[in-house]
Amino acid sequence: MDIEVRNLTYEYDSGTPQAVRAVDDVSLTIPGGQFVGIVGHTGSGKSTLVQLIDGLLKPTAGSVYLDGEDIASRKFDRKHMRSLIGIVFQYPEYQLFETTILKDVCFGPLNMGLKQEEAVNAATDALLRLGIPRESFGASPFEISGGQKRRVAIAGVLAMNPKILILDEPTAGLDPGGREEVLGLLKSLNESGLTIILVSHSMEDVAKYVDRILVMNEGKIFMDGNGKEVFSHVEQLEEIGLAAPEVAYLMKAVHDAGIPVATNITTAEEACGEILRALKN
Amino acid sequence: MLKDITLGQYYRADSVIHRLDPRTKIVGTLVYMISLFLFNNLICYVFAAVFLTFVVGLSKIPPKFMFRGMRSVLFLLVFTVIYNIFLSTGTVIVKFWVFTITYEGIQQAVCMLIRLFLLIVGSSLMTLTTTPNQLTDGLESLFKPLKIFKVPVHEMAMMMSIALRFIPILMEETDRIMKAQIARGADLENRNIFIRVKSLIPILVPLFVSAFRRAGDLALAMEARCYHGGEGRTRMKAMSFSAGDIVAWVILAGYIFAVVFLGVTFKTFPEFLVLEMKAGLEYLIPTLSAR
Known part of the structure; x- marks a missing residue:
């Protein structure tokens, strides 16, 4: 499943004096199966870009195509798209709401129209994959540790069995062990065929795992290449407040x-x- | 999607009005609002409108921005007009079915419309030019005399400023949770009201959890900084009246004088005046009880 972004622009508070152009005329293609890292300092437009790709924000100008189909078109099945693209927001543990872990993870699959039994199966698979033991499936998602909450929340998205997985700072606030675990999982998911888009400001994380790095600055793609290409331009990275x-x-x-x-x-x-x-x- | 609420929103600009002491603005707004209910003829309304236009002009707030907040009260305005047109007595112009439109009714509807319009613009001008923090500081200072009666003025002001401060934060949080649940396939646009209400649970539960968590964090942070209420506290930004405030007070006094003068001089339509006061009461009672 290929993503194509053409001349995408997004403005917050469009039409007011506070208008901010968060994404500015961005065009790029992400072929299926790629592990892409998007880096940039705070406010560079990286989070906005991924929300536009998932259709959660309506672009001010430009369009996003999934396998050649415009996601803004009337004919496009947005519900189906939600099952194709999974997005894990920053601090996803704050979206947990159900009484048990299993029920919470089932929320996505059930919304996709799966039967109860199928949803439970999908949820069980996703939870086990994220290392949540079966015996805690019945626990309240509010009583487990922060790192576990994060993994349950990621499982909630993974259970929908997406083809493209977008993660916004999935390692923020995790200890080094938890970070390695999450990133290692992403790598193995990528190897099983998923397209992964990882938004991060940690150069270390990105350098180690991704195939391609997109550096964003002031809403534009500043650099695009593999790790070696991007990190050979240390001076330019430092100019925009990043580091190799x-x-x-x-x-x-x-x-x-x-x-x-x-x-x-x-x-x-x-x-x-x-x-x-x-x-x- | 949740950002379109203007009520209580501050518009950043550098103007004479923005620089006024919040106390001046609060008292000024209050006086202006009272003045709108003091008189009953069109000449006074025109004068009040001109005065407000002048102040809005000084505030450097684009009129487009001012009117954005009006949308939410449009219903109230329409309701008022309809109520006044159809449900007042006097010289009949048209009559159909159970409705009668009277000359006085139209006159009252127009007056009420202008009055409410000026009231809303006037009060939103204050919130647009004063930050919530300034506003609570101003209120705290104005209510200080109540301390004699053991009213916890400082604590109430603190609660108010915390509440105000948290509105945008919780708004943003709601937006984020909504997006996260939409991405998980939550159906927030369904036309069936029951499905829609049910779909609010995945948004409200995390929102409440987060609000309590934030409240706990804040309480802890305040305690860690030895916060203990109003006694003996000083301010980083002490309020003080400037030359601009003196000018504002003088203008305000002039305005009151002019309004009273116009109101007394042009006391036309005495029977209309009585009618309108009556209608005003009839209007106020149902609106208040409707709240």
């Missing part, structure tokens, strides 16, 4: 110290190998 992963700085320092290493390294593992290689020579 720590490792990129380390490699630059090593290089400047006279050891001939490549500087387009983005993860700790790669850096380790590269330094060892350079030292052996």
